[in-house]
Amino acid sequence: MAKPKSALPIEVDATRQQPLGMPAEDFLRDYWQKKPLLIRNAFPDFVSPISPEDLAGLACEDGVLARIVAHEREHDRWLLRHGPFPEDMFPTLPQHDWTLLVQDVDKWDADIAALLLAFGFLPRWRIDDVMVSFAAPGGSVGAHVDQYDVFLLQAQGHRRWQIDDRPDPPVHFRLDAELKLLQRFDPTHDWVLGPGDMLYLPPGVPHHGVAEDACLTFSIGMRAPAAAELLGDFVDTLAADADESLRYRDPDLAPAKDPNEIDDEAMRRVVEALNALRMNDTERLGDWFGRFITLYRSAGQAVPGEQTRSRIEIEWDLQQGAALQRHPWTRMAWRKAARGAILYAAGQDHALPVRDAQRIAAADRFDSRSYAALSESGRDVVYELLLGGHYSW
Known part of the structure; x- marks a missing residue:
């Protein structure tokens, strides 16, 4: 107590x-x-x-x-x-x-x-x-x-x-x-x-x-985003992804008592149009927040390098003692999803098994042992993140 x-x-x-x-x-x-x-x-x-x-x-x-x-x-x-x-x-x-x-x-x-x-x-x-x-x-x-x-x-x-x-x-x-x-x-x-x-x-x-x-x-x-910042970013995301066919509709329209009035029925239809965006969908909200909170709003960010080496070559180097270091500006988090987990990395999302998402989010560095502990899909994501500049040797 x-x-x-x-x-x-x-x-x-x-x-x-x-x-x-x-x-x-x-x-x-x-x-x-x-x-x-x-x-x-x-x-x-x-x-x-x-x-x-x-x-x-x-x-x-x-x-x-x-x-x-x-x-x-x-x-x-x-x-x-x-x-x-x-x-x-x-x-x-x-x-x-x-x-x-x-x-x-x-x-x-x-x-x-x-x-x-x-x-x-x-x-x-x-x-x-x-x-x-x-x-x-x-x-x-x-x-x-x-x-x-x-x-x-x-x-x-x-x-x-x-x-x-x-x-x-x-x-x-x-x-x-x-x-x-x-x-x-x-x-x-x-x-x-x-x-x-x-x-x-x-x-x-x-x-x-x-x-x-x-x-x-x-x-x-x-980091404590203002409610207005959260709302603005979420609404922008909803608007960008919205289907153009989702619109204000009034198939039940009755003759207007006053053609200049915005009546209660009109406002009910406005709410219906907004609800069609699934603003209260917890999965959609979770994905948006994961991308939002792992994206820094300041000076630095990872950028793709000139990585032309194949995954086989990279894995060979790991076996010879090399290591991958996460970019200092790449923030990660994860959350449980319907089929496993979602890893969020610098505003991107990747579907993974829970164990892989936990390990990648927690690790600032991968050597041959920690890399080998990942599943095939986990290693796929690490390689993709490496190509995106989120890891370096």
Whole structure:
């Protein structure tokens, strides 16, 4: 039975056996999308796998989503710049009051991606990315609110976090900044996080982080599509697939009492026309959602390479010790279907036996042994995905 929200601690100490400071079931029941939680020492003896210099170098690359947020305290003015940035810019930046933020670092750095294994209690398709931020002393992005769950892991240095944990906090935004900053922020809690400490925030909790010294923070953010985004994409899919013969029909039309009125019978026929699109068909809905949620809405995607080798040659290479590595931008998930399962990979769907779908969705890498464990249809799909650029040697 869940405890009353007011009786739950907002700060806990982690152990190696319980990195959340409690069993994952308790965290999901009592905190997930309900209440913030500061977890001290969630990653004990943590050493950042990326340096500020590495992050700055990544922010200079084409195709990387990077921003710099600077705060002019004297005028309370916030400045926003978008990357990629020239390498010679960073030595010219001031010693304080700015932050570099780089999205999707888990797609560019395997050591950052490995951190996601610690969040295996969550559906993998719910995790969007790991954003890494470097902040000079005093650096911040201002008081703001996110509409998705986020775990804020302190990786290097120290950051002061303030949050407003009250019910229905004010969330009016400033009109004088390009960023969506809060007009008013009244914190109820104030902490300084060091390396290995982690703050979980559910959607809608106002928060403000300021670097106490030069620091790195990892933001493990969840993907939470807005209802309007879901509806728009689903309706677009329905419209694209709709049979032209499905139309508004009125074979039972009676003489109009008022030819200018849209009456109840007309609206009933509108509903019938929409229902013909099978909007509430769970199988169709499931297939659409699987394709939708495995397709990234950001910068990168896999593209077909110049793969001209036959499947026999590829399987021979696997037997000789080679391996296939999944493209970092290829997201996968699966679901049960009427006859087995459907594997979703970067917006594509593939019918497979359940075991194959599970194995392919879970594996970032295939060697000869794991490849051989697949059925013939599973190996067919891996080869097809390889041709599409979703695997590389």
